[in-house]
Amino acid sequence: MENSITINELHLCYTISPDGKELIKYHWHNGDIIELPASIESVGPFALANMKHIKTVILPIGLNSIGKGAFCECSSLQSIVFLGSDHKLAIDKQAFWKCFSLENINLPKKTTVISDRCFEDCRNLQTLILPDGVQSIGDFAFKGCNRLTTIFIGKDTEHISKSTFDFACSLSAILVHKDNSHFSTYYGILLRGQNLFRIPEAFNCNSDTPKKLNNVLKEALSKCSSIHEGAFHNTNIKYSLIPNNISRIGYEAFEGCKNLQEIHFQNQSKITHIGMRTFANCTNLKLIVIPVGVGIIGYKAFENCASIKAIYLPSSVWRIHMEAFSNCNALKMIFFSPVKRGNRHIEKGSRIILPNNNCKIIVPLEEKDFFEEVFAKNTENFLLEK
Numbered sequence: 001m002e003n004s005i006t007i008n009e010l011h012l013c014y015t016i017s018p019d020g021k022e023l024i025k026y027h028w029h030n031g032d033i034i035e036l037p038a039s040i041e042s043v044g045p046f047a048l049a050n051m052k053h054i055k056t057v058i059l060p061i062g063l064n065s066i067g068k069g070a071f072c073e074c075s076s077l078q079s080i081v082f083l084g085s086d087h088k089l090a091i092d093k094q095a096f097w098k099c100f101s102l103e104n105i106n107l108p109k110k111t112t113v114i115s116d117r118c119f120e121d122c123r124n125l126q127t128l129i130l131p132d133g134v135q136s137i138g139d140f141a142f143k144g145c146n147r148l149t150t151i152f153i154g155k156d157t158e159h160i161s162k163s164t165f166d167f168a169c170s171l172s173a174i175l176v177h178k179d180n181s182h183f184s185t186y187y188g189i190l191l192r193g194q195n196l197f198r199i200p201e202a203f204n205c206n207s208d209t210p211k212k213l214n215n216v217l218k219e220a221l222s223k224c225s226s227i228h229e230g231a232f233h234n235t236n237i238k239y240s241l242i243p244n245n246i247s248r249i250g251y252e253a254f255e256g257c258k259n260l261q262e263i264h265f266q267n268q269s270k271i272t273h274i275g276m277r278t279f280a281n282c283t284n285l286k287l288i289v290i291p292v293g294v295g296i297i298g299y300k301a302f303e304n305c306a307s308i309k310a311i312y313l314p315s316s317v318w319r320i321h322m323e324a325f326s327n328c329n330a331l332k333m334i335f336f337s338p339v340k341r342g343n344r345h346i347e348k349g350s351r352i353i354l355p356n357n358n359c360k361i362i363v364p365l366e367e368k369d370f371f372e373e374v375f376a377k378n379t380e381n382f383l384l385e386k
Contacts, residue, residue, distance in 0.1 A: 023047045036060050043070045052076055059083060065090050072097040085109045091118055100124060107131050114141050123147060130154050132177065139163045146170055155179040162230040171200040186220045194225040199235045214239065221246060227253050244268045251275045257282050265291040274301045283307060292316055297324045306330055315339040319347045328355040338364040346374050
């Protein structure tokens with residue numbers, strides 16, 4: 001390899017940059033403990049990837065970066081020892097991906113970035129304390145960390161991806177340093193200002209007191225004005241009341257909540273938009289009454305809600321995306337509430353694509369002509385209501 005030096009000794013072989021500061025590739029090693037040379041400042045992309053027999057890696061004092069996939073698929077790796085903590089350390093994408101045996105890791109205090117999928121599928125990682133210096137945590141950073149129960153966010157973290165904690169099925173608490181000015185926590189629920197940012201996936205799992213936990217969630221929502229994108233994604237909640245102080249629900253907010261059965265909106269709700277995939281794949285959702293004031297039903301908002309039998313749409317709805325109810329195979333009736341005063345408006349081009357031939361559109365008798373014009377292709381499914 002040009003512009004590199006390969007060290008080949010009795011029990012090991014690796015390649016470094018000419019100045020000795022970058023580990024380019026570790027080719028083989030006879031033992032199960034690797035200690036990198038003291039001169040190394042960066043571990044290159046995939047430098048130690050797929051070294052399945054390695055159990056311990058000792059990293060030098062001056063290390064400042066760990067490259068993409070550097071330790072990925074080191075399936076026996078149990079511990080990583082950082083000898084130094086005085087250098088800023090950035091960890092790139094998939095650095096520890098599929099390190100199945102990694103149980104804990106004490107990151108240096110000046111770690112600044114944990115990139116996308118960094119610890120994905122580290123399924124034995126249990127508790128993680130992130131250093132105060134971590135500023136950003138990327139997409140799916142802890143996806144599939146099935147034994148991770150608690151994570152501590154430091155005081156300098158200002159960016160957390162909406163998917164950071166997806167599919168961490170044992171995560172019950174996300175805790176935040178009291179001096180963090182961007183995030184806070186309420187009994188393990190992650191908040192960002194007045195935005196309910198993320199519910200831990202195992203928030204109310206395996207609990208003998210679901211009522212108490214529902215009250216905690218209710219109190220957390222009362223402190224917020226919005227629900228972040230993906231905030232409840234894949235969680236185990238069965239019931240939720242959206243209070244009238246919530247004015248916005250982000251895209252995919254409840255997607256994949258397979259145990260969710262009922263969503264209720266408090267009277268005088270401020271919600272105006274049910275966005276893209278907000279309730280998609282809530283396969284046990286049986287009851288939702290969309291509140292007055294909602295104008296838009298977004299793209300695949302209720303996709304694969306296989307248990308919903310009826311949808312009630314208020315007179316305020318003016319745009320319905322054509323795939324809003326796709327694969328809602330049990331849906332039998334879509335009710336349009338009558339307009340009490342003024343004229344109904346539904347945007348031209350809005351169409352309901354019926355999930356099955358047995359689904360009926362129930363409309364007020366006095367608005368028959370209007371609905372026949374708007375939903376011309378589905379008039380055979382109309383029922384008129386006085």
